[in-house]
Amino acid sequence: MKSLCFSPRTPSSSIYRQPMPPSSRTTLSSSSTPLRRRSMIDTTIDAAATIIMKWDAQASAYARVTSLFYESKTEAMQFIKSVNDLQEVMHLLVSHQDPHPHPEKLTQAQHLMQIAMKRLQKEFYQILSMNRAYLDPESVSTRSSRTSTRTSTSDYDDDSSPDDEIRTVGDSISEVEDVSSRAMSDLKLIADCMIASGYAKECIKIYKTNRKSIIDEGVYKLGIQKLGSSEVNKMEWDVLDLKIKNWLQAQKISIRTLFSGERILCDHVFASSDSIKESCFAEISKEGAMLLFVFPELVAKTRKSRMEKMFSVLDMYTAISEDWQEIQTIFSFESASAVRLQALSSLVRLSESVLSLLTYFESKIQKDSSKAMIPGGGLHPLTTYSMNYLTLLADYGNILTDIISDCPPPAPARSSLPEQFFGSDESPAAISVRIAWLILALLCKLDCKSKHYKDVSLSYLFLANNLQHIISRARTSSLVHLLGEEWLAKHEAKVRQFAANYERLAWGKVFDSLPENPTDGEAKECFKKFNTSFEDAYLKQSSSVVPDPKLRDKIKVSIGTKLVAVYREFHDTHKSRVEVEDGSRRRSLVRFSPEDVGDYLSNLFFVTINSESSSTSSSASSRHR
Missing domain, CATH: 1.20.1280.170 (Exocyst complex component Exo70)
Structure with missing residues (x-):
């Protein structure tokens, strides 16, 4: 995913090398006397001015071309502390606790705050941009899950592991994750500071612009594009089939990497504000996610009646249903409810398409009008085609169970199927009833076709051959679990009966x-x-x-x-x-x-x-x- 969607713009493996010191805030309001408080205010403003003006890009060519967080992590922490202290001073100055206010101090503090916020905006943007490759959703989404792996690979040394290649790979993974982790921590530090200082809007704008471009680029490179219903309907099946296969891959990557990684990053950076992280993630991901989940609905609604569409529809239904819990978790915000609703709508449309295609398959069996006799009483093409189709359907047994469980079998099914399917002890699954009903429709059609033989013995051989093929395919596929041994035994007895009738009619005169x-x-x-x-x-x-x-x-x-x-x-x-x-x-x-x-x-x-x-x-x- 990283190589597909992202490429590092600036090498940043060594950006953060110094340890991060703890920060503390000066408590000015607790000072015992106004004079002491005034002194501490002056000291705080002067200390803030020293480091803030040092990094004023308007006043220093060095500050214009150098990153604070890249140059010195210790100084970056001092900068953040100074901004926090300055913010406390400003609150104190406007709180009317001082009987002798000094508006020039407030003006100076406000000016310093504006310079500091411009610096932090620049730093926030640089960290996002320079670490683009290390903040890609793949790195972020796997960072937590790889903690144990990183710990184990960092323990390798020359004595404990002779495999240099494994150690090198482990070191490389560890380096990427370490850079990603430090970048995320710095972004959170800056975001917390800017939000507390009243500059949330500026911070959010930078984040949304940068991260939305990454998500949009990822969605585009995964092949997800905006399509209309008419466009999908006009596509040749081969073209649409390729798009469906591409969507299946894209959906897996999008949910398990792209959107999940972005949700983790957004939650981390804006952990101090639920409303901000919700609005940020929704705005960044909503457009791409809607494009992703509207496509299955368009496929389900397409008027193409090719039977091959069934398995594409089932694959898409499977993909969404398997990741449904993850989809709900990633897009749990109310502002992202449209994404959840679109995914659910696609599931409903896909299930309706499956039921419609099953009905179409049954009608195709019943309407088969070929009257040509199969030479020698062999297998009819309808038999081989239908059983190929049904054995493939059986591989989707669990999914079909979910789809069909809420839909009763055809009205004639319960009266036409063998009694063992509706015993008093245990009712069969709806999918078992539906499959048995489809096979019954096939057997009825084969019985009609057997009457085209002038030689009656050959008609019985035809029935024996075709029923035997049905049983053989059932026994060697997932159909055996859906139909059950009792169904198979009953139909094997029918094969023996057809074979005996053939034998009696074809060889009876010889025996006599x-x-x-x-x-x-x-x-x-x-x-x-x-x-x-x-x-x-x-x-x-x-x-x-x-x-x-x-x-x-x-x-x-x-x-x-x-x-x-x-x-x-x-x-x-x-x-x-x-x-x-x-x-x-x-x-x-x-x-x-x-x-x-x-x-x-x-x-x-x-x-x-x-x-x-x-x-x-x-x-x-x-x-x-």
Whole structure:
């Protein structure tokens, strides 16, 4: 942040080298006699005049080009003490306690005070300017948190730490923090003095001008700019998406460094006056903070309906909600309430946008009008797209819970979802109901699409494949925590049911062609029926696909268990008695050995070998005819 927004104008690592002596105020009003009091007033004014006139920039070329606080910290403390004493003298002179007033003394004191205030204004400005790099919000905001680190690194010596690089880095951090700390102390010293002397307005003006330029520069370099609703609406999504990503980074830096650092500095410098530090911070930060927090609201209101907007909106909502406590603390002043209200307004608008996009996502599922059949009963693009979207949504489960908890699920949801979602013991979270409802909408749409298949067995395979994909994505993502094991188990049972229906319709004739204990005459017919039914079934199913490896293996094992073992027994029992005359030679009716059947089944449901399987089946068929 420092290298991005600030650069030192004058090296100041050695500005403050002398210890800061304690200051004390001369108590003049307690003097016992008017004569003694008069003497002390004269002494105080003369002492103040000596040091104040020494640093009068109008009377001394040396004073014009030299900084009091840079030249001698001890003398700077004496200067402050003299101003405080002079202020006490002025109060005494105007309090009518002296029976013999001397207006020339009051005039002299006022003149000295004016010169002193001009000097302190110059010093205040120089400290702010010369230490610009050391008073950047990053250094200020981390100064307190690094106290322990600074202490530990300062303890390094040649014997205790062989790592010179670590020691050097620690020394560098310590130096920056020490300069920052001393500059902040000097600014507070001057501010306290000027405010007590009635020159708060001049001090505040210098501070606001200097610090507002730093905050404005930081906000600008972070890429935060003033935009209108029409400008955001006209942006191409790629451009707006880049601005959103930039905002996410800028928001983090702004809250945790830029504004927090400025609040710490402002509170420290003007600790003597709550009203001053409040007005200063509000005026310095309000404009930049409002620019920062109005952007999410503009994004939320944009009419762009791209579904990708959902995750950008959720990211922005997350960023603000995670830093909400810090935002409230930094902008706790009543004068900064507009910033808090704008941040809250953005949160509300973003949550409304999320709910609207969820409704749009549901309608997009329900309105999908594609009628093209997926070859082989494979995965529908709507399934893959919807589950990609839902698994990403599930990663925002906590945020979505906050957003949806105050919004009831769609009216039909409670009547359409499985009963376990609304058990008497524990009601499900609103986010779980909403996700389950969206998946139900997807399943209903897939059921409609399955009816486009003329081959009913293929429609069941289509449903099994797509539901299996939904379950697999749910189990390997955060959806598993939202949907729960009971939901998953129920839908896994449906997959098994769809697979069983596919198996019955696609291979039922093959199973039925092998009756138990047939006679020799029946065996011949059985072999003929098996040859025809197996060949037909294989030719039809050779283009079928099952993308999920586990489901593919389960279906093949189930078919193989019911077919290969039975066929092997039938084949071994009757193969020698099923030969027929074919001209001058005898020909066997057995076309497929049990091994052939097993090999053909093992090649099923792979997308990449559909054509090869079909050609193999055709060549096998022609070879046995």
